[in-house]
Amino acid sequence: MLxxxxxxxxxxxxxxxxxxxxxxxxxxxxxxSYAVAYAHFRRDHSVPLNVxxxxxxxxxxVAGNFxxxxxxxxxxxxxxxxxxxxxxxxxxxLAPSPVSVKVGCGVLCVxxxxxxxxxAENLTLLALAQAPFEIACYWLIMPYHGxxxxxxxxxxxxxxxxxxxxxxALRPLRGALLPAVPGGQVTANVAAVAALAVGSxxxxxxxxxxxxxxGLAAWAPAILLDQPWLFFLCLSFVxxxxxxxxxxxxxxxxxxxxxxxxxHELAHCAYFPSLVLQAxxxxxxxxxxxxxxxxKDYPDxxxxxxxxxxxxxx
Numbered sequence: 018m019l020x021x022x023x024x025x026x027x028x029x030x031x032x033x034x035x036x037x038x039x040x041x042x043x044x045x046x047x048x049x050s051y052a053v054a055y056a057h058f059r060r061d062h063s064v065p066l067n068v069x070x071x072x073x074x075x076x077x078x079v080a081g082n083f084x085x086x087x088x089x090x091x092x093x094x095x096x097x098x099x100x101x102x103x104x105x106x107x108x109x110x111l112a113p114s115p116v117s118v119k120v121g122c123g124v125l126c127v128x129x130x131x132x133x134x135x136x137a138e139n140l141t142l143l144a145l146a147q148a149p150f151e152i153a154c155y156w157l158i159m160p161y162h163g164x165x166x167x168x169x170x171x172x173x174x175x176x177x178x179x180x181x182x183x184x185x186a187l188r189p190l191r192g193a194l195l196p197a198v199p200g201g202q203v204t205a206n207v208a209a210v211a212a213l214a215v216g217s218x219x220x221x222x223x224x225x226x227x228x229x230x231x232g233l234a235a236w237a238p239a240i241l242l243d244q245p246w247l248f249f250l251c252l253s254f255v256x257x258x259x260x261x262x263x264x265x266x267x268x269x270x271x272x273x274x275x276x277x278x279x280x281h282e283l284a285h286c287a288y289f290p291s292l293v294l295q296a297x298x299x300x301x302x303x304x305x306x307x308x309x310x311x312x313k314d315y316p317d318x319x320x321x322x323x324x325x326x327x328x329x330x331x
């Protein structure tokens with residue numbers, strides 16, 4: 018049995034809501050059931066605006082996921098992107114979810130494969146496009162680092178201007194820092210991977226891994242060290258923090274900070290595209306019978322109520 022520590026490294030260090038063959042296999046082996054993952058999700062994502070903002074985050078994360086895998090495939094001559102798309106589509110299709118949700122997950126994976134090449138070639142422009150989302154993420158995490166959130170929009174606008182100015186300054190310096198690193202790319206990559214692994218185990222005061230917070234600014238070292246994989250991997254943390262923004266503005270608690278079992282966290286992340294699409298389906302058609310039946314006697318009261326169950330004695 019994998020320990021909680023190992024599962025946390027698998028979940029967070031390779032992109033919280035990113036998929037890869039290892040994460041898919043581990044979730045199929047030790048993760049919680051789809052029904053439990055969806056009950057948790059529905060409990061905390063019942064406000065329409067929250068669900069639709071999570072849909073936007075899903076697009077960002079799936080696109081970043083396959084661009085990241087594309088960079089790895091080009092570097093190592095592998096086929097991780099295609100393997101992940103096939104395994105993830107198959108794995109999500111096994112869930113007790115509506116057919117439309119299964120199809121939607123397949124479409125997302127195919128779309129991710131389709132755009133991965135274009136995205137992987139445009140690190141610098143994407144680092145600029147990320148700027149407004151990044152500022153929103155900084156707004157979210159400021160209190161967890163002892164900094165009060167700015168009360169004026171003008172402050173956020175000034176922060177955005179500084180972020181764009183920094184991008185403009187670093188844009189012509191792609192790879193400029195790499196010659197100064199002893200060991201070059203190998204050292205830079207080992208250091209980045211080690212930082213991600215440690216950051217996946219150290220929690221910030223919001224009970225989220227520190228790598229989520231640090232990853233927001235990873236675009237800068239990714240440009241200076243010319244490491245596209247680092248930028249695309251950390252898009253997962255941007256998408257994750259944007260989910261936190263959605264929860265904050267819709268006044269619904271985030272799911273991951275509430276979970277105290279790594280198996281639940283793993284299922285929440287591995288099933289994420291399906292959870293979001295089923296939440297949209299749920300809003301239109303109500304609880305899906307197969308998902309409700311699969312929940313069985315899971316005891317969490319709020320999760321059962323979110324699925325339309327009122328017999329809480331089981």
